[in-house]
Amino acid sequence: MSKNNALNRLNLIQDHISQPTGPIDLANERSNASFNVEHMYWLFCGSKEFAKALSDAYQMIQRDPDLYIPGGHSFDMTQPQQRELVQRQIFRYQKVHKTLKDPLLCKALEFAMCNYSEAYSMRTYVHNTLFRQSIEFFGTKEQQDEWMDDVLNWRIIGCFAMTELGHSSFIRGLETTAIYDRVHDEFIINSPTLTATKWYSTHTVAICQTIIDSESYGINWFVVPLRDRKTGHLLPGVTAGDIGAKFGRHGLDNGWIQFSNVRIPRKNMLMKWSKVTEDGKYISPQNPAIAYTTLIGERLTVLTGTQNALGKALTIACRYGCVRRQSVDDGQIMNYQTYYVGLVPCVASIYVINVVDRIIKIQWEELIKQIHTNQTEFLKNVTDIHALSSGLKGTITWWGSEMLERCRRALGGHAYSAYNAIGPAIGDWGVNTTGGGDNFVLLQQTARYLISSYEKMVQGKRLSGSVEYFNNINQFSKIVKSDLLNEEQLYDMKYNLDMYTWLIGQKLQYLFSILSQSQEDPSVTWNNNQVSLIRLSELYSFRYCLSEYIQGLSNYQNSIPEFQNLCPILTKLGQLWSIHLIHESLKEFLEEGYFGKEQANIVKNAYFRMCKELRKEIIPLVDSWGYPDFVLQAPLGKFDGDVYKGISL
C-alpha cells in the first residue's frame, strides 16, 4: 500500500464517488436468483392477492401523512412524541379503514401498519386482542352488547390488567381482590399491597381474586372503567401512571394501576363461564380450563411477530453484508465464513416459521369453533395446542434473540447507531421472551405435557396431535448408532426428522425414568432436571417446525404453478434448516454415542456446504419478504445498495 501512486488512489476514489459499488453488488446478487422473487413474495404473503393488497397498503401508508412517520423514523423522538405518533396512527387508521371497500386491503393495511411500527402493533394488539377478546370470550351476550360497539370503534380504549408488580406467570397468586358487596350488588376492586400494583397497563379488564363472604373463588375477569369518558380524568379510587422509561417500544403507553376500593356493578364481572348471582352465589364454569385458553392465540402471534422483526433485521444485515468490503482488495464481507454461516440459517428459519405460522393458525381457528359446539372435544384438543403454543413461543422467541444478536454483530460498529434499526429492534424484542408468559415457565408447561403424554403412551394409550409420533418413539430408541455415512443422506429432510425424533425419544425415556423412579419430592427431581426438561421442549418445538415445513412443502408441490416452481429453493431452505437442527444438537448426538467423529464431520461439512450454497441467493431470499425501504428505516438496508448515501449528516 505505501509508496503506491496516490493519484491512482485518488482516481479510484473519484470513481467510487460517481459510481458507488453497492448498487452493482446488489444487482449482481439479484442476478443469482434461481427463482422468481415476486412469486416468492406471494408465497410469503400467503397468496398472490394478499401480496398485491400488502403492496398497495404499504403505498397507502407511505402516502398518508398521518400514518407515515414524519421524517421517516421515530429514533429521534421523545417518548411523549412517540406515544402521540402511535395514537395519531391508530385514529387515522380507524378513519382510513372505514373508507376501504376491500376486506383484503383492510387486513393488509392492518398487517402493514404492524410491520411498520412495533409500538403501533402492540398498542392495537392490547386493545384488539387482549381487551376485546377478553370481553368476547368471557362476556355474556348482554355484556358484549353493552361494550362491543364502543370497543370496536375505539370509544373505549382498553388494556389488560393481569401482571402485578410482584406476580406474573403464577396467575393464581395475583393479589388484587374483587370483593362482592351484596347490599349494593357491586364488586369492590382493591389492590391490597404494593406488589399487587397492576403493571404495564392503562384502561382495563382486570384479573382479580373473586371474594364473596370472605371466601375466595379464584380469579375472574372484571371490566373496570378507569377514566371519565368525557374528561379523561381518573375515576375515584383509581390511581394510575405511566411506567416510564423502557428498554424498547417507547411508543407504547404501558401504565400501572392501583385500585383503592373501586366499586363496579356486579354485571361488570365477565360471566360467560363463571357467574355470580345477585344473592352472591358463585357458579363455577363447567370447564375451568377454558379460561386460560385465550392466551394460546396470544402466544401464536409471536410467530408472525418473529417473521416481521427478524425479517426486517435480516434484510438490513444481509444487504449490508453484500455491499460492505473490509478493504479495497477484499470481497464483500458476506463472503466471510463467519458472516454467512451466521446469517443464512436465520434466513432459512424465517421461511420455516412462515409456513408453520400459516398451518398452526388454521388449526387454531378450526379448533376454536369447537368452544361453542363441543366443549369436551375442545378441551381434549386444546391441551395439545396449548403445550405446543407454549413450546413454540419459548423456543422461537429465544431463537429470535439469538438471530437479532447475529444481525447486530453483522453490522459491526454501525449497529451502535440507532438509525440502523437493529439496536432499537433488540430493545423492542426482549419482552417477547419474558412477557406473554416467561419462556422458562412456558417451556416447563410444555415439558410437563410431554412427560405426561409419554407416560400415557407407556401405559398403552394412543396419542394424537403434536405428540402422535410418541406412539412409535420407543422403536427409534432401539437404534443405538446412526447409519449416516455420507452427506447425501442429510439432504433428505425426513432422514433428519427421524434423527431428531430419535434424540427426543432418548431424552423422553431418560427424563421419564428419572422422574418416575425418583424417591425425592417430585418437585425437587423436576428442578434438578430443569435444564434438560427445557431442552426437551425446545427439541419438540423445533421438530414440530421441521415436520410442518415438510408438510407445507408438499402442499406447495400440489399448488399453483408459480408455487410449484419455488419448490426447489424451498427444498434447499428446508434441507439447510433440518441440517441446522442436527448441527445445533451435535453435542447430544455425540453424547449418546449415536454419532462418532466421522458423522459429526459429515454434518458439519453438509452444514457449511449448504450455507455456502444458499449464500448465493441470500439477497433474492430477503428481497422476497418485500419490506420497502421506508419500513426498514435503515440506510444500511437500502434496496438499491447505495447504503452510505442514505445516512444523513
Place this chain on the structure above:
Amino acid sequence: MSKNNALNRLNLIQDHISQPTGPIDLANERSNASFNVEHMYWLFCGSKEFAKALSDAYQMIQRDPDLYIPGGHSFDMTQPQQRELVQRQIFRYQKVHKTLKDPLLCKALEFAMCNYSEAYSMRTYVHNTLFRQSIEFFGTKEQQDEWMDDVLNWRIIGCFAMTELGHSSFIRGLETTAIYDRVHDEFIINSPTLTATKWYSTHTVAICQTIIDSESYGINWFVVPLRDRKTGHLLPGVTAGDIGAKFGRHGLDNGWIQFSNVRIPRKNMLMKWSKVTEDGKYISPQNPAIAYTTLIGERLTVLTGTQNALGKALTIACRYGCVRRQSVDDGQIMNYQTYYVGLVPCVASIYVINVVDRIIKIQWEELIKQIHTNQTEFLKNVTDIHALSSGLKGTITWWGSEMLERCRRALGGHAYSAYNAIGPAIGDWGVNTTGGGDNFVLLQQTARYLISSYEKMVQGKRLSGSVEYFNNINQFSKIVKSDLLNEEQLYDMKYNLDMYTWLIGQKLQYLFSILSQSQEDPSVTWNNNQVSLIRLSELYSFRYCLSEYIQGLSNYQNSIPEFQNLCPILTKLGQLWSIHLIHESLKEFLEEGYFGKEQANIVKNAYFRMCKELRKEIIPLVDSWGYPDFVLQAPLGKFDGDVYKGISL
C-alpha cells in the same frame, strides 16, 4: 387455593406489607457466607487501601451535587440532558480532583466515577486515553510540551478520528488524506469521499494517509484543531455533527467530521516515530509496528469494563433472584436450576477476570517501559501480548453479551423497564463487541499468531509468552482418551487446564495441517475454516484466563492472612470456572472421542453440583464487589432486599 379463607389471605398480605420478605431473604443469604465479605471486597479492589479509598470515593460522589446524577439515574433524561450531565461531571471531577491530596483517593474517585457512569467513563477515556496517549506516544518532546498542559487541564477536549463511515478495522484502507504542501510547510487534511467521513468523534487526533509529492507513505497521526478555542465555532473547512441517536451511551457525544482541505502546520503531524522534514522528506520509523501497539492498552481496558458492567448487572439479577418468588408457596426463584446454573458461572467468571486483569496489566506496564529502553526486545514481546489482548477482548466481550442476556432473562418482565438498568446496560455494552476492533477481526488476528507460533514450534523454535505451552502441546496429542473416571478429578483446576490444553492441541494440529497442506489460495482455505479458527482463539483466551487464575490463587495463598483465608472460596470459584470451560466444550471433547457418554455425564454432574454449591453464597459473592445502591441504579438490586419499595410510582 380456591375456597380458602380470604381473611387468612388478607392477613398474610397484611404481614407482607408490614414486613416484606426480601430483607429477611437477603439476611438469610448473607448468613451463609463462608468467607469475610469485607476482605473479599479488599481483594476485589486489589488492596485494603484501595478498597477504603473506593468506599470514600463513592461517598464523595453521592454527596456531591454535581457528580451525583440528579434524581438518582439518567433513564428519563433526553440525550442533550445526558450529555450536559456528563460534561458537568467531568468539569466537577477536574475541580474536586485538584483538591485531593491523596493520590490513591484520586485514582479511586476516577474509578468510582467510571463505575457510576458508562458515558462518563467513555468520554474521559476518549480524551485521556485515545487522544492524550496518542500525543504522548506519537508526539515528540516539543509536541508534548506544546499540547500536554492544555490536554491535562481539559482546555483542549480531544477525540480520536480513526473510524470512517466506510472503513474500520482495515486501517490501511482509510481514505482521509494529509497532503504535504511544501510551499506553506503545511498538511492539507481532506475527506475525499462520503465513506471517508470520520465517524463517532468530535475534536481530534486524525489518522490519515500521508501524501507527499503524490506519493503515499501510509498512515500517520495528525493533531487537527476543529473549533475556535474562544468561540467554540467550527474552524473553516471542518464540517462536524453529532451522530445522533444511538443504541446506548446516550451521554457520550460521538460525532462525525468531514475535512475540506483543512490546513495544519507540518509540526501537527505527531513525529516521534515517523517524520516529515521541512523539505518534504519522509523518514520512516525504525519499527513501524510500534504505531499499532497503542491499541493494546485500549483492548485491555475491556477487562475492567467487563467487571464493572457485568458486576452491576449480576448484582441486580442475583439479588432479585433471591427475593422474588414465583408463587406464595414457592421458594426463591434463585433456587430454580435454570436460574442458578445460568448465573453462578457468570459470577465466578467476574472473579476470574478480576485476577487476570490485575496480572496482565502489570505485564503490560512492565513491557511498555521497554519502548524507550529496548525497542527490539519490546517488539519481540509485544507480538505476544498483542495477540493475547485481541483474543481476550474478543472472547470476554462476547461472553459479556451472553452474561447480560442471562441477566435480562433473570429479571423476567422487569427487564422491560429501563429503571432496572439491565436494558440500558445491554445498549451500552454492544459496541464493546464491534468497536475497538471488531471481535471477528481481532480473533482472527489472534488465530494468525497462534498458527504461526505453532508453525515455529514445529520448525524447532522455542516459544515463550502466552504460547509457551505450545512447546509441549504435541505430547498431549498422544493421549487419545481422557482418563476421567470420577468427579473428584475435575475439582483439580490443573487437570482441567491440561484437558483444555489437549483440546487446543487438537485444533492447532488440525488447522495447521489444513492450512499448510492446502492447494488453494491460502486466503480461501483460511476463510473456509474461519469459524474453527475463531473458536481456536476463544479456547486459547479462556485457557489463558484459567492458567492466570491458578497463578493468581497461588499468589493469594502467599499473601496477607485476610487473603489467605479467602482461598477456599476462591478455589471453589476457580473449580467451577474450570469445569464450566470443559462443560462448554463438551461437544468438542466428544467429537474427538476424548470423552464418551460417561465422561460427559461426569462433567455435567460436577458442573451442576458446583453451581448448586456456589449458589449458597451467591449473595455474599456479589456483595463483595461493593456496588452501592446509588451506583446500581436499580430498585430490584437494592442491598436491603426491599426491592419493590424502591420502584417509584
